[in-house]
Amino acid sequence: MFTNYTALLIYFIVAFLVAFGMSYTSNLLGPQAPGGLKKATYESGIAPEAPVGYFSVRFYRVAMFFMIFDVGVMALYPWAVSLTTLRQIGFEKALFFLIIIAFAFAYVWNRGGFQWD
Template sequence: MITHYGALLLYVVVAFVVAFMVANSSERMGPKAPGGLKGTTYESGIVPEAPVKYFSVRFYRVAMFFMIFDVAVMSLYPWATSLKTLHQAGMLKALAFLVIVAVAFMYVWNRGGFQWD
């Protein structure tokens, strides 16, 4: 019993050590003396004339809605694969889940959450 927890503790410790090493490796391996040509643009070599345009908040909102509904649809896969063993109770629970997702989708649609402009 203790060996299972020991393995879990070892896994967590190794994960934290690796994450710490990755996070700090850029500081150790990065440039030590910034300045001169290191601070200039490198993609095209042309100094930008206009300020950088950022994406609208609507873009992020639509992306988040997509992720939410995509995860909701993906959660139906385990239900579909075990439909024969779930019987009627499983069908009713999945139907309730789909109704909740559909109501949320209609709410977002009516509020204009999927419109770009």
């Protein structure tokens, strides 16, 4: 029984060793104390004119809502492709999923999560 998973186990061990080895080698061979120029802000080769600021929390909130609903829409694509084989039960499960997404959307909208101001 375990012979079926031996190759997979070997693959995971080799992948872990390669990742660990590359990380260790990078730390070993890389610069140990980067100077001030290395820590300076760099954007497209142009020195920044103003001090680096932070984005508003609202930006991150809208971005997270976008990601949540975007992943929800992407989850519908496999369902739409295999709708003919899923039949009625597949339709009901997708409808349930869409109702949950719609309630989440309404909740966020009601709480003012999409207001930028």
